[in-house]
Amino acid sequence: MxxxxxxxxxxxxxxxxxxxxxxxxDKSISHRALMFSALAVGTSRIEGLLEGEDVLATAAALRAMGATIVRRDDGVWQVDGVGVGGLMQPDGALDMGNSGTSTRLLMGLVASHPITATFTGDASLSKRPMGRVIEPLSTMGADITASPGGRLPLMVRGLCPAVPIDYTLPVASAQVKSAILLAGLNTPGITRVIEPVPTRDHSERMLAGFGADLSVTETAEGRVIALRGEAELRPQAIVVxxxxxxxxxxxxxxxxxxxxxxxxxxxxxxxxxxxxxxxxxxxxxxxxxxxxxxxxxxxxxxxxxxxxxxxxxxxxxxxxxxxxxxxxxxxxxxxxxxxxxxxxxxxxxxxxxxxxxxxxxxxxxxxxxxxxxxxxxxxxxxxxxxxxxxxxxxxxxxxxxxxxxxxxxxxxxxxxxxxxxxxxxxxxxxxxxxxxxxxxxxxx
The missing domain is CATH 3.65.10.10 (Enolpyruvate transferase domain)
Structure with missing residues (x-):
């Protein structure tokens, strides 16, 4: 980049x-629209995608892992997905620029695929700790080697099949929640995230729209998001x-x-x-x-x-x-x-x-x-x-x-x-x- x-x-x-x-x-929805479209089988259309540097970093990384992503002349973005489990080994490091969202969510995506990806970023992003994502993804079986302090550059070696987990968020973070759910998509069994404090729910809404088997239940411990893995996502027409x-x-x-x-x-x-x-x-x-x-x-x-x-x-x-x-x-x-x-x-x-x-x-x-x-x-x-x-x-x-x-x-x-x-x-x-x-x- x-x-x-x-x-x-x-x-x-x-x-x-x-x-x-x-x-x-919306930046949060734009990131997720690209990622879920890249994991669907078929062609998705995205209108209103944010064309800022952060979202473009996500698009570039997904292209490097096999998805076909193009911006049409009418401003609509078209994504031909590879299917859950179909991500390919990238040839080089994935440059996340300044985007923490791209980094944390794509780490989740890689964690349950049989590939290895190195994540790099600019000076600002390289100071941001990634430990809150590293911990649950490592529990699911990913092998993650980070720079001191859990920072970039870092390498994620995915495990396939990964191990489903029940994970209670220690801090309110939609990025951590989404990273675990993305890893759970290609993980056998049911992955659960428990939110004591609700966070933005774009991932849950969009995953359901793509056809994932997902439920959200209110309990005394908080919101429980349960996702059945080895999902088959259907392509969508998305308006951001x-x-x-x-x-x-x-x-x-x-x-x-x-x-x-x-x-x-x-x-x-x-x-x-x-x-x-x-x-x-x-x-x-x-x-x-x-x-x-x-x-x-x-x-x-x-x-x-x-x-x-x-x-x-x-x-x-x-x-x-x-x-x-x-x-x-x-x-x-x-x-x-x-x-x-x-x-x-x-x-x-x-x-x-x-x-x-x-x-x-x-x-x-x-x-x-x-x-x-x-x-x-x-x-x-x-x-x-x-x-x-x-x-x-x-x-x-x-x-x-x-x-x-x-x-x-x-x-x-x-x-x-x-x-x-x-x-x-x-x-x-x-x-x-x-x-x-x-x-x-x-x-x-």
């Missing part, structure tokens, strides 16, 4: 955001809804910039992904759901968001699994609320593309915002709606969400904010800055 060179970018306040936009396809994690930036931007009125079309509203909506509404945000509907088995609506006076709240910790990727945007919203917002329960932020707790504390602090860092979140004292000072250069740390969140903060700052590197935005939202220009009428 070719990585973009660093791109410094200065972002200044531009006035109100106005208009209607669509956000890229808009990514709520990408919509988050416009929900916050329109909320904090006076005079803003934005309609974000076709946003996925899977109940395991709507924590930010809940938190923003608790803070007094004006967000209206229009035309609720179902697209590709997922609930979807258009979201109209208008500027509102935000107030500080204590964000319920139980929202963390349903908004884990949106915390940086939430911290920005808190910077403009009246009072001190406390957002905790998000230990997972420490091991994302960057340590997002420390990164956002440093970024907001450099822009004049009063921030207190906790081990699992931040307390942010807001301006009550006034502009923040701004004027700082932000270390984005190869993290797309830090870059986009601080670009949003700059839209209501007294002085422009410089992002030391905006290139990582391309991993999930290549059109972010073009969309910002659209909503602000190119006003500099």
């Amino acid at each position: 070719v990585h973009s060179p660093p791109q410094s970018r200065l972002v200044a306040a531009r006035g109100a955001l106005l208009g209607a936009i669509a956000v890229p396809g 809804p808009g990514d709520p994690s990408s919509a988050a930036f416009w929900l916050v931007a329109a909320s904090i910039v006076p005079g803003s009125d934005v309609l974000v079309r076709n946003v996925g509203l899977n109940p395991t992904r709507t924590g930010l909506l809940t938190a923003l509404r608790l803070m007094g945000a004006s967000i209206e759901e229009q035309d609720p509907r179902t697209v590709g088995g997922e609930p979807v609506a258009d979201l109209r968001v208008r500027h509102a006076s935000l107030r500080a709240v204590e964000v319920p910790a139980e929202l963390a699994p349903s908004m884990i990727d949106e915390y940086p945007a939430l911290f920005v919203a808190a910077a403009f609320a009246a009072g001190t917002t406390v957002a905790r329960g998000a230990h997972e932020l420490r091991v994302k593309e960057s340590d997002r707790i420390a990164a956002m504390a440093a970024a907001l602090g450099a822009c004049g915002v009063a921030v207190e860092e906790h081990d699992d979140g931040l307390s942010v004292t807001g301006t009550g709606g006034a502009p923040i000072a701004g004027g700082a250069t932000i270390a984005t740390l190869l993290d797309h969400r830090i870059a986009m969140s601080m670009a949003v903060a700059a839209l209501h700052a007294a002085a422009p904010i410089t992002l030391d590197d905006a290139a990582p935005v391309a991993t999930s939202y290549p059109a972010f800055f073009a969309t910002l220009d659209q909503l602000t009428g190119h006003r500099a």
Whole structure:
């Protein structure tokens, strides 16, 4: 994979955001659509696939293992799968770029196939621990050799047949859950994952759609997802809804910039992904759901968001699994609320593309915002709606969400904010800055 060179970018306040936009396809669903299509027998079609660097890394890895994946001229992606158990030995290392999702889920895929794959990534991804995936996949029989600290580069030697397991997630992680289920697809017997705290359920929904024998049961111990292995997946026509994690930036931007009125079309509203909506509404945000509907088995609506006076709240910790990727945007919203917002329960932020707790504390602090860092979140004292000072250069740390969140903060700052590197935005939202220009009428 070719990585973009660093791109410094200065972002200044531009006035109100106005208009209607669509956000890229959901990143989580895009990854899974490619993987499950690659394991089906026959041809699947995917509309609305996110064409960011992370998802393209997944596509390249699946091609290296035998799947035929092409983007048609009409923008639809076509996948000719190899069937469960049909993955082939890749000729070289699989370059995951910056994508933790690609890495963890594909490790699960390889773990129960008779192949060996080496996973590499960029500097940011190579710092992220993979132990939480290594442990259950090793229990299933995969032989995994990792760099010190359970990090990349690492090698996975799959076992076929692998051993089915019953595994209780020690931390709420949809990636770990999905990695185990992907390994379970080519494993005889029934693989079970027990979730004490529910996480995003895109894998379960999509696996059922592809014809896997899967059940979800609520028990006293939590949600039990049971998957019968040696599955035969049927090809599907998939429509990917808009990514709520990408919509988050416009929900916050329109909320904090006076005079803003934005309609974000076709946003996925899977109940395991709507924590930010809940938190923003608790803070007094004006967000209206229009035309609720179902697209590709997922609930979807258009979201109209208008500027509102935000107030500080204590964000319920139980929202963390349903908004884990949106915390940086939430911290920005808190910077403009009246009072001190406390957002905790998000230990997972420490091991994302960057340590997002420390990164956002440093970024907001450099822009004049009063921030207190906790081990699992931040307390942010807001301006009550006034502009923040701004004027700082932000270390984005190869993290797309830090870059986009601080670009949003700059839209209501007294002085422009410089992002030391905006290139990582391309991993999930290549059109972010073009969309910002659209909503602000190119006003500099």
